[in-house]
Amino acid sequence: MKLYKKEGNILQILSFPNETVEKGDYLLIEDADAGKALIAQVIDVQFASIPGILEELLRSLPDGGELVQGEDFDPLEIAPHITYIQDASLIVCKIRATVENESLSPSSSWLPSRSQSTIKKVPIPTLLKLAKIDGKLPIVLGGTKDASLLTIDASSLDGRLNIITGKKETGKSHLSKLLILDMIRYKTTVVVFDLNGEYLSLGMTADGKRNAYHDKIHVLSPSQNFKVALKQVHLHILLEILIHALHLPGTSAREFRRIWQSLKERDNLTLRELGEAIRVWHCNQHVRDALFSRYYALVNSGFFTDNIAEATLLEECLLKAKEQGGAIIINLRNTSPIDRQIVVEYLLGKLVELLTSWRLKAVFLFAEEAHLYLRETYWDDIVTRMRHFGIFTTFITNQPDTIRENIYRQADNIFLFNFTNEHDLEVVSRAARVDAETVKSIARDLPPHHCLVLGKVVKDFPMVAKVKALDVKTMGETRLFFKDTN
């Protein structure tokens, strides 16, 4: 390989057919005289612009597009040299760091010698060692191309905002399960908004037996084993539900506040009493109608109960998870969109309440397709305000444009699976911790289950890994009509 060009932090390197380099590989461009080396990542492999190549190709197709048949008598065997030159490639690399005295700096301001520099591939383990990507709480994500393991530190997810994205069936949920299980292993509290019931069997092995995490996985299904008594709910949480999930107008909300306070003073906060209070409350008929329609929505959700005994599981699970680590899976599979929003509003309010009072230390929240249940104003809340309370969110989505641009800008880590759609790649490339060229070039060619890891977990050295297999029972599979015939 020979250094050809440097423009900004982009390097162009000439490579010959016997030197195999692929997108995602890291190269070390070492200038022995300068005592420094550049670490650059291959973001594209192109054909080198060889003079006369067009003539060469045209010559082989002169007969109306059909190949002219013939024999070549080439006693000096020059043809292999021609092929060698023709197949030369131009490797486009992005400079990631400079190595000097075995320490890394993000500088790309110096120019290595074009004639004297040596270029070689950097094995991933060497790079991991150089960049000090390891730590005391290892999470093995999977294998890299050169058969080494990509291990990240669980603490690099702590206090961070993460995004797992990629098109359908590329392995996003698989990776989030892996992260959840490893986080549980390190005794963290994890809450999962499970839209399709994919995480319900996290505690089971593939053959249906209990696994080591079984006792730490708590599945809460709203209106079944997950209910809330009105007494447990703070007024502001219920108002959030009424205003944001059930769109209660402001005037009616003010009346509701009065009703609520009246019931609370009388220690009568039950569904039945609430209904009765609305009925007899002295107010405008339109307000009453509005309050009644929301009241029945709450009642019909089945999520609220007057039986306190039915409504203790969430707090129990959270406190248990605080002690020994665990995941609370909120099963939203069979929940209507409105009820989903009610549950999420309640849960987020409850988490903030527990975290504010330090009854919980921190929660790692995994939110699948959050746009389906998270109201507009919550996005900013989650990445700014709630982070300070100790809610560290991982968004999982196959529609990257459903996550707002400011979320990408603040994302600390991105786990990117394959995308072919230009628009999707454009959206992801707005993330602050990544350059658009890397995202667009590498993510487009990722095979299924291969993930481009970007951000703090890899110390800003984007790496591709094949996510390791998990012995967990698969759930949430697409129902197929032709399943038996295949």
Next chain:
Amino acid sequence: MKIGETTTGILIAVRGANVWKQNRNYRYVRLGPFVFHITEENKKEVYSALQRAYFNSPHEHNHQSSPNLLQMPTRIASLLERWLQTMLSKTVSNGLILFDGSLTSGTPDTPTQLMRETLEAARKRHNIVLAFSKMTNLRFNGHLITDIPPGYKPPYLLETAGLKSKPPVVLLGDVYVARLTKGNYAFRLDIDKEVPLGQKIDAAEKLLGNDLFSQSYPETLRLAHILCTFTANEVIAMQHFTTRKHRLRIINRPDMHRLLFGPFGRGEGNS
């Protein structure tokens, strides 16, 4: 062509191709590239060795001193071309053989005796040799014969009469201006002198009927040219071959035109 310079001489490469049309398909045999390192010391030896190897016997111009170094690419290419022409005339039967160039002999590149033997061998096997020249110096009334305005609707052959060559140059073919398709292009066409007129016309008609013509030029010859021409990519490959295999170091001599005249120097490569 010259593909590079070394401290002691030049590197040249030659390649030849035969193209024929068979069952409506064009086929080819391409020979080469042959790469030579020619120095002042070895040029005579190389040239004579090739002459002996190609033609088995020395010809009339052998007594001449070998060409100078700069002429060597053309001269060695001509040797390969003559050898290919000779081989074709000795192996093809009942065919039309198209040569690139003319049937003019008596030049250092084309000994008369050799060309006579080639044409004779072709006739013996019932072939007719037609040679197309892309350029000619022959003039009529001061104009190049190929520039004379067409008086007829193509295709036609315009016979030139009374052409006389200066010794030792000998014209072994009758010279025509061939305008074979519509358009402004005409070529000098030489047809073996010894072939009767009727057969000459017949040969031109058969050629028109069997080969494709674009801009009055036969496709077989066009393909042969394309197949022989070295692309820049091939030149790099041959330089790669010589440096790797024979450890020859190609040097880049400074372009004196560029050096002296800057942007006003056309450069030796363009002169």
